[in-house]
Amino acid sequence: MxxxxxxxxxxxxxxxxxxxxxxxxxxxxxxxxxxxxxxxxxxxxxxxxxxxxxxxxxxxxxxxxxxxxxxxDELVSMSDIAELVGRTRQSVSMLASGQRGAGDFPPPVAGNVRSPLWHWADVAAWFESHEGEEVVxxxxxxxxxxxxxxxxxxxxxxxxxxxxxxxxxxxxx
The missing domain is CATH 3.30.70 (Alpha-Beta Plaits)
Structure with a gap:
C-alpha cells in the first residue's frame, strides 16, 4: 500500500x-x-x-x-516530489534550499521544519518553467x-x- x-x-x-x-x-x-x-x-x-x-x-x-x-492533487512531501519528478530526494532538497537551481523554489505551505509540505501545482509549475520538464x-x-x-x-x-x-x-x- x-x-x-x-x-x-x-x-x-x-x-x-x-x-x-x-x-x-x-x-x-x-x-x-x-x-x-x-x-x-x-x-x-x-x-x-x-x-x-x-x-x-x-x-x-x-x-x-x-x-x-x-x-x-494537493500537498506533497519532499519524498513525494522526488518520486513524481523522477529525481533523488537529495536533488530536490538542494533545489528547495537554493543550493542548486534558480533559488526561487516555491515555499512550503504546511508541515514543519522536518517535514515540510508543498502545493503540488506550485511545484509542478516551477519544474516546468525552471527545468523545462512537464512533471505532472x-x-x-x-x-x-x-x-x-x-x-x-x-x-x-x-x-x-x-x-x-x-x-x-x-x-x-
Whole structure:
C-alpha cells in the first residue's frame, strides 16, 4: 500500500458541526480548510492505487451527507516530489534550499521544519518553467479529470436535470 495525498472540495461550508462529524469519521487522516478558495477536506490515505484512495474517500464523504465537487492533487512531501519528478530526494532538497537551481523554489505551505509540505501545482509549475520538464503524472491527472467529470455530472443531474437530458439526447449514440 502507498500513501496518497489529495483534497476534496465540498459544496458545504465547514461549520463546527460539520467539522466534528468529519473528524469523528476520519480521525487524523484529514485536515479541513475553509477559506476564500472553497471548503476542502485534505486527505492522507493509504490504498493500493490513487483511484482507490480517492473513490473510497468520496464514497465516505457522500455517505456522511456532504456534496463533493472536485478532487485536487494537493500537498506533497519532499519524498513525494522526488518520486513524481523522477529525481533523488537529495536533488530536490538542494533545489528547495537554493543550493542548486534558480533559488526561487516555491515555499512550503504546511508541515514543519522536518517535514515540510508543498502545493503540488506550485511545484509542478516551477519544474516546468525552471527545468523545462512537464512533471505532472499524466495518468494521475487523467484520473482526477475523470473523477471531476463524474462529480460535475452528479451536480448537473441534481440541479439541472432537463439540461442533462438534452445533452444526453444530442451526444449519445
Amino acid at each position: 502507498q500513501t496518497y495525498v489529495f483534497r476534496i472540495r465540498l459544496h458545504e461550508v465547514l461549520d463546527d458541526e460539520a467539522a466534528d462529524r468529519l473528524y469523528e469519521t476520519f480521525d487524523e487522516e484529514i485536515a479541513l480548510e475553509d477559506g476564500p478558495k472553497g471548503h476542502f477536506i485534505g486527505f492522507e490515505r493509504q490504498a493500493d492505487t490513487f483511484l482507490d484512495a480517492v473513490l473510497d474517500a468520496i464514497a465516505e464523504v457522500i455517505e456522511l451527507g456532504f456534496e463533493p465537487l472536485a478532487v485536487e 503524472p499524466e495518468d494521475r491527472m487523467r484520473t482526477i479529470a475523470a473523477i471531476n467529470g463524474a462529480l460535475a455530472g452528479r451536480v448537473l443531474a441534481r440541479e439541472h436535470p432537463t439540461v442533462l437530458k438534452m445533452i444526453e439526447r444530442r451526444i449519445a449514440g
